[in-house]
Amino acid sequence: MKPSDLAAGTVLILLGLYTLFVVLPAQTSATGGIGLAPRDLPALATLVVIGLSALLVVQSCIAKLPGRASFWPASWHETLTMFVGFALALAATLAFQFVGFIVGGAVLIVSIMLFMGERNWLRLLFTPTVVVGGMYLFVTRLLHVTVP
Amino acid sequence: MTRAAENWCWRGHRRQVCLALAATFVAAWPVSSWAQGWPTKPVNLIVGYGAGGGVDQMARALSPKASEDVKQPFVVHNRPGGGGAVAAVSVKAAPADGHTLVLTTSTTFTFDHHFAKADFTVADFRHVAIIGQFQEVFVSHPSRPWKTLQDAIADAKAQSRDLKYASFYQLDRVVTALLAKQSGVKITAVPTQGGAGVVNAVIADQVDFGFTGGTWGPSVTSGTIKLLASAPRDPLKSQSQVPTLRQLGYDVETEVFVTVSVPKDTPEAVVRKIEATFNKAAGDPAYAKFCEEGLQVRHFNLGEADTKKALAEQSERYAKLVTAVGNP
Amino acid sequence: MEAVIAGFGAALTPSNVAFVGLGVLLGYVVGVLPGFNRPTALALAVPLTFYMGPISGIAFLIGISKGSATGGAVSAILINTPGEASSAATCLDGYPLARKGRARSALLIALVASVWGDIFATLVLIALAQPLSRVALLIGPVEICAVLFFALTFIASLSGASLLKGLISAFLGILLGTVGLDAETGTPRLTFGQAELFDGLPLMVIAIGVLALSEMIVQMEERGQQQGTPLATGGDRLRAHEIRACVPVILRSSLLGTVLGVIPGLGASVASFLAYSWVRSTSSTPERFGQGALEGVAAAEAADNAVVPAGLIPLFALGIPGGIAAALIIGAFMIHGITPGPLMFLNHAHVLNAIYASMLLASVLMFAFGYFGSGLFARLAQLPLSVIVASVVFLCIVGAYIEGGTMFGVYLVLGFAVLGWLLRKFDFSYVTFLIGFVLTPTLELSLRQALILTDRNPYALLQHPIALAILAVTALAVWRMASRRRAVTGLATS
Numbered sequence: 001m002k003p004s005d006l007a008a009g010t011v012l013i014l015l016g017l018y019t020l021f022v023v024l025p026a027q028t029s030a031t032g033g034i035g036l037a038p039r040d041l042p043a044l045a046t047l048v049v050i051g052l053s054a055l056l057v058v059q060s061c062i063a064k065l066p067g068r069a070s071f072w073p074a075s076w077h078e079t080l081t082m083f084v085g086f087a088l089a090l091a092a093t094l095a096f097q098f099v100g101f102i103v104g105g106a107v108l109i110v111s112i113m114l115f116m117g118e119r120n121w122l123r124l125l126f127t128p129t130v131v132v133g134g135m136y137l138f139v140t141r142l143l144h145v146t147v148p
Numbered sequence: 149m150t151r152a153a154e155n156w157c158w159r160g161h162r163r164q165v166c167l168a169l170a171a172t173f174v175a176a177w178p179v180s181s182w183a184q185g186w187p188t189k190p191v192n193l194i195v196g197y198g199a200g201g202g203v204d205q206m207a208r209a210l211s212p213k214a215s216e217d218v219k220q221p222f223v224v225h226n227r228p229g230g231g232g233a234v235a236a237v238s239v240k241a242a243p244a245d246g247h248t249l250v251l252t253t254s255t256t257f258t259f260d261h262h263f264a265k266a267d268f269t270v271a272d273f274r275h276v277a278i279i280g281q282f283q284e285v286f287v288s289h290p291s292r293p294w295k296t297l298q299d300a301i302a303d304a305k306a307q308s309r310d311l312k313y314a315s316f317y318q319l320d321r322v323v324t325a326l327l328a329k330q331s332g333v334k335i336t337a338v339p340t341q342g343g344a345g346v347v348n349a350v351i352a353d354q355v356d357f358g359f360t361g362g363t364w365g366p367s368v369t370s371g372t373i374k375l376l377a378s379a380p381r382d383p384l385k386s387q388s389q390v391p392t393l394r395q396l397g398y399d400v401e402t403e404v405f406v407t408v409s410v411p412k413d414t415p416e417a418v419v420r421k422i423e424a425t426f427n428k429a430a431g432d433p434a435y436a437k438f439c440e441e442g443l444q445v446r447h448f449n450l451g452e453a454d455t456k457k458a459l460a461e462q463s464e465r466y467a468k469l470v471t472a473v474g475n476p
Numbered sequence: 477m478e479a480v481i482a483g484f485g486a487a488l489t490p491s492n493v494a495f496v497g498l499g500v501l502l503g504y505v506v507g508v509l510p511g512f513n514r515p516t517a518l519a520l521a522v523p524l525t526f527y528m529g530p531i532s533g534i535a536f537l538i539g540i541s542k543g544s545a546t547g548g549a550v551s552a553i554l555i556n557t558p559g560e561a562s563s564a565a566t567c568l569d570g571y572p573l574a575r576k577g578r579a580r581s582a583l584l585i586a587l588v589a590s591v592w593g594d595i596f597a598t599l600v601l602i603a604l605a606q607p608l609s610r611v612a613l614l615i616g617p618v619e620i621c622a623v624l625f626f627a628l629t630f631i632a633s634l635s636g637a638s639l640l641k642g643l644i645s646a647f648l649g650i651l652l653g654t655v656g657l658d659a660e661t662g663t664p665r666l667t668f669g670q671a672e673l674f675d676g677l678p679l680m681v682i683a684i685g686v687l688a689l690s691e692m693i694v695q696m697e698e699r700g701q702q703q704g705t706p707l708a709t710g711g712d713r714l715r716a717h718e719i720r721a722c723v724p725v726i727l728r729s730s731l732l733g734t735v736l737g738v739i740p741g742l743g744a745s746v747a748s749f750l751a752y753s754w755v756r757s758t759s760s761t762p763e764r765f766g767q768g769a770l771e772g773v774a775a776a777e778a779a780d781n782a783v784v785p786a787g788l789i790p791l792f793a794l795g796i797p798g799g800i801a802a803a804l805i806i807g808a809f810m811i812h813g814i815t816p817g818p819l820m821f822l823n824h825a826h827v828l829n830a831i832y833a834s835m836l837l838a839s840v841l842m843f844a845f846g847y848f849g850s851g852l853f854a855r856l857a858q859l860p861l862s863v864i865v866a867s868v869v870f871l872c873i874v875g876a877y878i879e880g881g882t883m884f885g886v887y888l889v890l891g892f893a894v895l896g897w898l899l900r901k902f903d904f905s906y907v908t909f910l911i912g913f914v915l916t917p918t919l920e921l922s923l924r925q926a927l928i929l930t931d932r933n934p935y936a937l938l939q940h941p942i943a944l945a946i947l948a949v950t951a952l953a954v955w956r957m958a959s960r961r962r963a964v965t966g967l968a969t970s
Contacts, residue, residue, distance in 0.1 A: 005641075008902045012644065019651075028658075028665045036924050038658040038665050041916070045651040052644045059640065074901045078697055082897055085693040089869060089890055096873070097883050108873070109866040116696060116862035123863060131867045135874055201803070204519065226519070230657060230674035238882070264657075264664065312929065338928045341921060344797045348740050351794055352613040354929065366795040366806065370817030442810040 004073035009056035016050035088112055105132035186246045186418045187220040194225050194239050196232030196252030201342075202362040202443050203406055206280055207251045209438050213429040218421075231317065232256030233266055236409075240268045244411040246418035253282070254405040255319060258463040262470045263318050273409040274419055275459055277426040278450040280406040280439050284320070284379040285364055285390070286313075287350050288357040290371060297377035298396045300357060301331045310334035314349040314358035316342055319402060323379065323393075324359070325473040326400045347373065361404065365444040385446055400469065403462055405448065407455065423452050483829025487837055492532050496834050499536035500841045503543020504849060507550070510557045510684060510875040514544040518804040530812035530827055535834030537808055538788070541801050542594055542838050545744070545781045546846050549586035550853050553773070554579060555868045557688035557875070562744030562780040564683045564914075565752040568907055569765060569772030571691070576768050579857045581714040583850035585770050586777045588719075589726045591843045593778035596730040597737065597785035598839060601792065602832045606821070609793035612738045614942065617925035620739065622946035624919045627746075629953050630753030631908045642905045649912025652677055654920070672884045679745065680879040682913060685892025686899070686906050689872045693897055695865050722774040725755050733779030737786025740796055744783040745914050751779030753911070757957075766907070785835065791816050792828075 020043065028039040072079070092108030109128040118124060193211060197203045204226060211222035227235040232252030242248035250273070257270040286297045294300040304311045315321055315337035328335040338355055340346050343363040350358040351372050359379075367373045368387075375390045379402040384390055393400055408426055410419065427449055429435065436447040450458065486492070499521075506517040517540055525533030548563030553570035566586060573582035600608070628646075635642020655666040656676030667673040729751040736747040755775035756765040765772050788805070790796040795817030797803035809816045814824050821828065857864075876889035899906045930936035937944060 004902055008904070023666070027668065029663050036920065036927065038663055041920050042651055042654040042665065045647045045654070048647045049644055049651065052640055052647070056640050056644065073903070078694075078901070081697045082693055082894075085696050085869075086890065086894060089689070089873065089893070093873065093883070093886050093890065096877075096886070105870055105874075108870050112696070112866035112869055113862045116865060118860075118862040123860070127863050127866060131870060135871070139874065139878065198515070205522075208519065208522070224519075226516070228675055229672065234672060234674055336928060338925050339921065340925070344740070344803060348790075348796045349616075351796060352616060354616045363797070363803075366810070366815045366817050369815045370795055370819045372794055372817060 003060065003071050005056055005060035007071040009053045009060060012053035013050055013057065016046050016053060020046045020050070084115060085112075088115065102132055102136055105135070186421050187218055189247060190221045190223050191218075191246070192225055192248045193222055194227050194235045194248065194250045196228065196235035196250060196256060198226055198228040201228075202282065202445060203251060203253060205443060206406055206439065206445065209435055210279065210426070210429045213432055213435065214425050217425055217428055230264065230266075231260050233260065233264070233268075236273075237267050239409070240272050240411055242411060244413040244415075246410060246414050246422055248410070249276075249422065250409050252407060252409075254278070254403070254407050254459055254462055255466075257407070257409075258459055259319060259466045259470075262466070270459060270463060272412055274412050274414060274452065275407050275409045275455045276419060276423045276452050277408040277430065278405045278448045278455045278458060279408060279426065279430045280443075280448050281380065281446040282361045282404045282406070283384050283444055283446055284359060284361050284402050284404065285384070286357050286359055286376040286379070287347070287364055287368070287373045288376050289350055289353040290374045291353065292356070292374075294376060296391055296396060297327075297357070297393070298391075300376060301327065301333050304333045304356075305331065310336055311356045312336045312338055314338050314340045314346040314355045316340050316346050316360070319404070320359035322469060322473050323400055323402060326469065327393075327398055329473065330398055362444055365442075380446075382446075384444075385440060386444065403465070405458065405462075406445070407459070419452065427451055482826060483831075484833040486531060486826070486830035487535070487833035492535065492830075492834060493837065495528055495532040495536045496539045496838050497841050499539025500543040500838050501845055503540035503545075504547040504842070504845050505543075506540065507544035507547020507559045507563075508849075508853075510551050510559050510680070510688075510871060512878065513560055513680070514541060514801055515804070517544065518801055522804055522808055525808050525812075530809075530814060531830040531834060533812060534805065534808050534831055535838065537805050538784075538831075538835055539838040539841075541784045541805075542781070542835075542842055543845070545594070545784050546587065546590040546777075546842050547849075548780070549590065549773070549777050550583065550849065553582045553586060554853060554857050555688060555864070555871070556691045557868065557872060558680070558683050560744075560780075561679045561683065562748050562783070563776070564679070564687070564745060564910060565748040565776035565780070566773055567683075567687050568752065568776070569767075569769050570776075571687075572766065572768035573770065573773065574857060578712050578768065580712045580850065580854040581718070581770065582768075582773050583854055584714050584847075585719075585722060586773050587843065587846040587850055589722070589729070589774040589777040590781040590846065591839055592726050593730040593733055593780070593782035594785060594842065595836070595839045596727075596778075597734045597782035598832075598835050600734050601785045601789050601835075605789050605793045606818070608738055609790050612740075612790060613794075615739050616940075617922040617929060618937070618940045618943045619946065620742070620922040621919070621926045622943040622950070624915055624922065626946055626950040626953070627750050627753070627911075627915060628919075629950055629957065630750070630757055631911055634753055634756060634907050634911065635905050638903070641903065642908045645899065645904045645906065645909040646912035649909040649914075650916045652682075653913045653916025670884070672882065676917065677888070677913075678879050678885065679914065681876050681885050681888050682892050683910065684872050684876055684879075685889040686896035686910065688868060689889060689893035690896030690900060692865050692869050692872070693893060694900065695861065698861065718770055722771055725771045725774045726778045729755065729775040729778035730782045733782030734786040736779070737783035738789045740787075740790050742918060744780045744787075746918065747783045748776045748780035749911050749914055752776045792820065793818065 024039055024043055028042060030037055030039045088108065088111050092104050095107050096104035106128040109131060110124055113124055113127065193207050195204050195207045207224045211224055214222045227238055233256060235250050235252055236256055239248050239250035260266065288294065294303060300311065311333060313324065313335060321337050324335045324337065340349055343360040346358040346360045347363050347367050349355050351367065357376055368375060375387060377396060378384045378390050378392050381392065381394060381401045383392055410422060430449040439445040439447040502517065506512050506514060518537055521537060521540055525536055528536060544560055545562065548558060548560030549566045549570065551557045551559040552563040552566040553574050556567050556571040558564040558567055570582050570586065631642060631646045655673055657674045658665050664674060732751045732754065733747045736742050736750065752772055752775050755771055756762055787802050791802045791805065797806050806816055814820060814827065872889060873886055876885045879885055896906060899909060
C-alpha cells in the first residue's frame with residue numbers, strides 16, 4: 001500500500017475523533033426519538049470510519065511499499081491545477097455574488113479557457129457570449145430566478 | 149444515418165434552432181409596467197414548502213390572478229426547509245420594498261419556535277393576509293372497528309395496550325401528547341415522510357391511525373381510509389358529521405393558516421396595496437372552489453388587521469398547549 | 477376490449493398527440509439541463525393543464541416526467557453532471573465512455589434502455605396496477621429496511637480495488653446523509669446553524685461537486701494540448717454484440733426499477749443506484765465498470781426510467797402519491813374532477829384507457845426525440861476541451877445556485893468539488909460515497925419506523941416473512957462475496 005493511505009488514514013482518524021467528541025455533541029442531541037436518538041446514526045458512522053481508518057493505517061504500514069512513494073498522491077502539476085482551478089472558481093463565485101452574474105460568468109469562462117491554453121481569440125469571445133448570455137436569458141426569463 | 153445525412157440535419161436544424169431562439173427573445177421581453185409605485189418589477193412569492201404541497205399549490209393558484217391585477221408577474225419560488233423557517237429567514241433579510249413575500253403556514257411563526265431555534269420572530273414581519281386554513285384530521289384503516297377517535301382510545305384503554313400512529317410533524321405530536329395525558333393511554337408516534345407518508349401507512353394498515361393535514365381527500369372519497377376525528381375548532385366543511393376533538397371532549401384544537409407576510413419595514417402604502425391584491429385574488433370564487441374541493445383547505449380571505457389578531461391569539465393558544473403538555 | 481380501442485382512438489387525436497409530444501419534449505430539455513429539475517417543471521406545468529382536457533392535461537404531465545428521466549442521461553454522459561438526481565448513477569460509466577470517444581454509443585444505449593424501461597413499467601402499470609398495489613401495501617418499514625441492508629452489501633462490490641477504502645467512503649457518505657433536521661424530533665443535526673441545511677445536503681449539489689466539478693478540475697490537467705481530446709469521435713458505432721450484451725441487463729434493471737418504483741418513498745435515485753450496483757456486482761467482468769461499461773449505463777437508465785410509470789401505480793390504484801411528481805399529478809387529476817384511487821377504474825375507465833394509450837404514445841415520442849437529441853448532443857461533445865471545461869464549470873456553478881437556492885449552494889459545490897478531488901487522488905471510491913449518502917435518509921427513517929412498530933422486539937421479525945427472506949438473501953450474498961474475495965486474493969498471492 002502507499003504512504004498516501006497512511007496519511008489519509010491518519011487524517012481520517014483525527015477528523016473522526018474530532019467529529020465524535022466535539023462536533024457531534026455540539027450539533028446533535030443524544031436524546032429524543034423513540035426509535036433512534038438523533039445522534040445514534042452519525043455517531044455510529046463516525047465510529048466505523050475511525051475504526052476502518054485505523055485498519056487502513058495498519059494495512060499501509062505492513063504492506064510492502066512500492067518504489068516511488070510519497071504521502072501526497074498527486075503530482076506537482078496536478079496539485080497546482082487543483083489550486084488554480086479552485087481559485088478561479090472561487091474568484092468567479094465572489095464576482096458572481098458581488099459584481100454580477102454576467103461579469104462573473106464571463107470572467108470564469110475566459111480565465112479557465114486561458115488557463116487551459118486557449119489562444120484562439122474568436123473562441124475566447126464567442127464562448128462566454130453564447131454560454132453566459134444563453135444561461136442568463138434562460139434563468140431569468142424562463143425560470144424567473146433572481147440572479148445577482 | 150450516413151455522414152452526409154447527419155451533416156444536412158445539423159445544418160438544417162441550426163437554422164431552426166436560431167429561429168426558435170429569436171422567437172423566444174422576442175416573446176420573453178418583459179412588458180414594461182406603466183403602473184405607479186408598487187410593483188415595479190416581478191414579485192417573488194417565496195413558498196416555505198416544496199413544489200406540489202398544499203401551500204405551494206395555493207400560491208400557484210393565486211399568482212395568475214394577482215399578476216393580472218397588478219400587471220406584473222407574481223413568481224413562485226420554493227424554498228422548503230424547517231417547516232417554512234428557511235423561507236422566512238430569507239424574506240426577513242430581503243429588501244423591504246414589497247417585491248419579496250413569504251407564503252407559509254402560520255405555525256412557522258406561532259408554534260415552531262418552541263422546538264427549534266429560529267432566526268426570526270413573528271414580530272419581524274407584517275402579516276398581510278390569511279388565504280386558507282388546513283383541516284387536519286385523524287384517519288384510520290376502514291377495517292378498524294372504531295367510529296371516532298374516542299372509540300380508538302377507549303378500545304386501547306380496555307385492552308391495556310398503547311396506540312401507534314403515523315405522525316409527520318411536531319404539531320401532531322403535541323396534540324397526541326395532550327390526548328394521551330387526558331386519557332391515560334400511551335400514544336406513540338411513528339415518524340413518516342410528509343402527509344403522503346401518513347396516508348400510505350394508514351392504507352397499508354401498519355398503524356392504528358394517522359394524522360394528516362391535507363392529503364386525505366381522494367383516499368377518503370375512494371374509501372381506502374376513514375375519518376375518525378377532525379382537529380380544528382370548526383367541523384370539516386365537506387364532512388361535518390365527523391366530530392371535532394373538542395366535540396369528543398378533548399381540550400385541544402389545531403389551527404394552521406396559510407399566511408402571506410412581508411418584512412416589517414415595508415412602507416405602509418405598499419403593504420396596503422399588497423393586502424388589497426391578495427384579498428382580491430383570494431376572493432375569486434374559482435380559487436375558493438379550488439381550495440375547498442381540490443385541496444380540502446378551508447377558504448379564508450383575511451386582511452392585515454384580522455390576520456395580526458388571529459396570529460397573536462394562535463401564538464398564545466399554542467404556548468398554553470405546549471406548557472400543558474410539558475415539552476418532551 | 478372496445479374500451480381499449482376507444483382509448484387509443486381518443487389518444488391519437490392531433491391535439492392530444494401535440495400535447496403529449498410537447499410534454500415529452502419539455503421534459504427532455506428539463507432533464508438535460510442540470511439545475512432545472514422535474515418537480516419544478518411539473519409545478520410550473522400544472523396550471524397550464526387547466527386549459528387542456530383531462531386526458532391531455534394528465535398525459536402532458538406524465539410526458540414531462542418521462543422525458544426528464546430520459547434527458548437526464550445526456551448531461552450525465554457528456555459532462556459527468558446528472559441532469560436529474562436519478563441520473564447520478566448514469567455518470568459512473570457514461571462519462572468514462574464519453575472520455576473514450578464513445579459518447580454517441582453511450583447516449584444511444586441510454587436511450588434504448590430508457591425507452592425500454594419506460595415501456596416495460598407502463599405495460600405493468602396498465603396490466604397490473606391494482607393487484608400490484610395490494611402487494612405493495614405488504615411492504616412496510618421492516619421490509620424496506622431489509623431491502624436497504626441488502627443494498628448496502630453492494631457497496632462491497634463497488635469498492636473497486638480496496639474494500640476498506642470503499643467502506644470508509646460509504647460511511648462518510650452515511651455521515652453526511654444525516655445532516656439536516658432529524659425526521660423524528662425535528663431538531664437540527666450537523667447544520668452548524670445554517671437554515672439552508674435543514675433539509676439536508678442537496679443531492680444535486682453534492683453530485684455536481686463530486687462528479688462534475690472535480691472531474692473538470694482533473695480535466696484541466698490536460699491543458700496545453702491545443703485541441704485536447706474531444707468527447708466524441710466520428711467513427712463511434714454501437715456494435716451488435718454490445719447491444720446483445722445489454723439486453724439481459726436492461727430486462728433485469730427494468731424489472732428492478734418497476735418493483736422499487738411501486739414502493740412509495742424509495743425514489744428513482746435509490747432505484748438507479750441499486751440497479752447499477754446489482755448489474756456490476758453480478759457481472760463476470762466487474763473490473764470493466766467505472767471505466768466505461770455500456771451495461772452500467774443501460775442498467776442505471778432502464779431502472780431510473782422504469783420508476784416513473786411504476787411510481788404512478790400506487791397513485792392510480794390507491795390514490796397515494798409515491799413521490800413529489802405523483803403528488804403534483806394528483807393535483808391535475810383533482811382539477812379535472814377525477815379522484816385517483818380504486819374508484820377511478822370504475823367511474824372514469826374511458827379516461828383511464830386514453831391516458832394509458834397516451835403514456836405509450838409518450839414512450840414512442842420519447843424515442844424519437846431522444847434519437848435526434850443524442851445525435852445533436854454528441855456533436856456538441858466534439859468541441860475543443862477548453863470550451864467544454866470552461867462552460868461546464870460555469871454550468872455547475874449556475875446549477876448549484878439554482879438547486880441550492882442561494883449562493884450557499886455554490887460554496888457547497890466548491891467544497892464538494894475539493895472533496896471529490898481528494899477522493900479521486902487518494903483512490904477512495906466516490907461511488908460508494910454517493911450510495912451511502914443516497915441511501916441514508918430512507919434507511920434511517922425506515923429503521924426507526926421498524927423499531928417503533930416492532931417495539932424493538934426481534935421476535936416480531938417472524939411476522940414479516942418477506943423481510944426475513946430478504947435478510948437471508950443478504951447473508952447469502954455477503955458469504956458469497958467473502959468467499960469470492962478470498963479466492964481472488966488466494967489467486968493473487970499464490
